[in-house]
Amino acid sequence: MNLTESGNLVLFNVSGSVVWQSFDYPTDCLVLGQRLYQGQQLVPSASSTNSTAEKGIYSLQVTEKGLFAYVGSNPPQIYRSYLGSGKDTNEERSYVRFLNGSLAAYLSSAEPDDPDFGIPIPQASSFQYIKLMPNGHLELIVSQSYNNWSVVQDILTYAYGECGYPLVCGRNGLCRGNQQCTCPTRDYFKLLDDYQPELGCSEITPLTCDSKQDQEFIPVKNTCKQACLNNCLCKAALFMYSNYPKGYCYLPSELYSMFYVDPGYNATAFIKVQKVRPVSLSPTSHQNQVSIIIGSTIGSFVLLVVVSVGFRMFVVQKRKKNAQREEEYLDQVPGMPTRFSYEELKSATQNFSKKLGEGGFGTVFEGILEDGSKIAVKCLEGLTHIKKSFLAEVESIGSIHHVNLVRLRGFCAWKSQRLLVYEFMSNGSLDLWIYHGVREHVLEWECIKKIILDVAKGLVKNFDISQPDEKRHLLGMFEKCWEQGTLLDMVDGYNEDMKSHGTEVVEMMKLASWCLQTDYTRRPSMSSVVKVLEGGMNVESNLDYNFTDPRMKRTSVTHEKEMTVLMPSFLSGPR
Structure with missing residues (x-):
């Protein structure tokens, strides 16, 4: 040895x-x-x-x-x-x-x-x-x-990997990623030990060879599944057709641990399970069960009706209380303009038949009150409740009386309807006259000059309606026409009356350029503008028509110098 x-x-x-x-x-x-x-x-x-x-x-x-x-x-x-x-x-x-x-x-x-x-x-x-x-x-x-x-x-x-071993999750176990063990389905399998899932799963109802009609698969193609049903020892049908023209059917007699494969792997597994047959009931127990089902159904229906009716009543009462609070609030607000009823305005506008226009907040209709005065009724959209902010706005606008503002006559707050009533302006909208596209709406020169004068007077009274300079392309055109001596080319082509007063129009343009001087110290005060418009003063000469070139201002603070571009709000100067 x-x-x-x-x-x-x-x-x-x-x-x-x-x-x-x-x-x-x-x-x-x-x-x-x-x-x-x-x-x-x-x-x-x-x-x-x-x-x-x-x-x-x-x-x-x-x-x-x-x-x-x-x-x-x-x-x-x-x-x-x-x-x-x-x-x-x-x-x-x-x-x-x-x-x-x-x-x-x-x-x-x-x-x-x-x-x-x-x-x-x-x-x-x-x-x-x-x-x-x-x-x-x-x-x-x-x-x-x-x-x-x-x-x-x-x-x-x-x-x-670990999931490829037959008993990594015991018999009938399913191995997922990271070696997590579960059963294929909880309907037909259960864990042998909930605390040790790697021990595997057992069938809830063991397979029997007595009757194959009581067996089924949980989710093979062709005759593979049937072959497994005909074989009492078969526990599953595994069908694979990758690289097999007619497919490959494998019928194992024992099931060990299983694991998921890539989606591109053309194989399907079907596990044979025993159907769970319903427990037969005696006639008495069947009648009792039917009675319980009927009684439960009726009781549930009655409870549902009671809850629905109660909820409906709660909603209705809440709406009534909200409406009552809104009405009480309206009565308590002092200084409010006239409150019209909805029927009054419906009658005044002939059921809102004559539409004047519409915008982002609603549609405007023409109407006539019983005293014969014309009104414009704006129907607001998106306001279903009387908000304090809405009433505050109505109160503020209703208390303002200015010659250049349309007056708010009143309002209407009825159910979900919110309407504002203004006095009717017979000449239409201002933009229709300024941005006209037809000859029907053309202002005469004297009217235009009067509008300019009134605007200037309004500015003298510190009624500030100044806006930021958003039309630099217009200023560039003005500068170009001045250099070429063709300022009259900027006159409205539709307005023959303005063309006939060309000299005054050019003087008005020079006045405008005086107000637009880049050096704000050279700009006239509004009182000087009024004097020029009334003929009591001439426009200053030596005007700078380069409005698009921002000037630089040099400032000195504690021996430090910096170049700062003047902002438009600063360049506009005091009025």
Whole structure:
């Protein structure tokens, strides 16, 4: 008897021939240099640390086609495979050999020393061996120091990950990402232990061969599902049609752990389950159940009606209280303009038949009150309640009486209707006269001059209606026409009367340019403007018509100088 350096225990007979050696009877390990021949297998021993492991359920075998890892059933299921290529031309048995840096397979190669393929593993300078573990993992274990061994590679895991092992989640278990174990469905399966989902799942109703009509699938194509139903031992139907023109049907008799695959993998799994048959009821219990259902339905309906009626009454009462509060608030506000009824305005506008125009806040209609005065009624949109802000606005506008503002005669607040009543302006809107497109609306020159004078007088009284300069293109046109001596070209082409007073129009333009001087210190006061308009003063000469070039002002603060562009609000100067 001899124990070789590789760990092979050899027994010799009297003549020195080998009659037995341990390498011919592998258990769960391969040591360096050892071969695993076709017909031999590695089978793990039982584990006391892994409750899901079952003795002898896994095996590693070699055939003429390659290296296969099986999980035990009848027939065994392959969970890992490494296939060779080409035809078997070697008369010797196929085998794999554990080398330093490779698990080499000698299958169909014509040269005995030329492996068919090799599974790369890390090289080691110390003792090492390969072991098939009770959980199906094939691990490379290397000696790091005296009595200290460590796993340096899990040979079968890299391709599929942890979820690819048959019992990672026990029987009937479903492995999701990060090795999370669940059941395929809670309708037909339940966890063996809620605190240890890796133990797997059991069928709520065990499968029976008595009647296949009581069995169904949870969500195979063609006859694959039917073939599983006809086979009592079949637990699932696995259909795959990727690279198979007619499809491939696999009917396992045992279900182990399952896992999700990529969406592009054209395979479908159907698990056979036993239907849950309803419990038959006796006539008495059936009548009681019907009575309970009818009584519950009627009671629920009555309760629903009571709740609906109560809610409706609550809403109506709340609306009445809100309307009453609004009316009381109207009566308490002093200084309000006349409040018209909706019927009064409906009659005055002949049921809102003559429309004057519309804007973003509502539509305006023409009407005549009983005293014969014409009014314009604006129907506001989007106001369903009397807001304090709305009433404050009405009170403010109603108290203003100005010659240049249209007067608010009153208002109407009735239900959801909100209306404002103004005095009627017979000449229409100002924009119709300024931005006219037809000859019907043309102001005479004297009227235009009077408007300009009145505006100037209004500015003298500090009625500030100044606006920011938003028409620089018009100023540029004015400058160009002045340089070319063609200021009359800017006169309204429709207004013949204005053309006949060309000299006065040009003087008015010069007055405007005086007011637009870039140097605000050269601008006239509004009293001077009024004097020019009334003929008591002439426009200053030497005017600067370059209105679009902002001047720079130099200021000095504590010996520091900075250039500051004057803002339009500052350039406009005091009025």
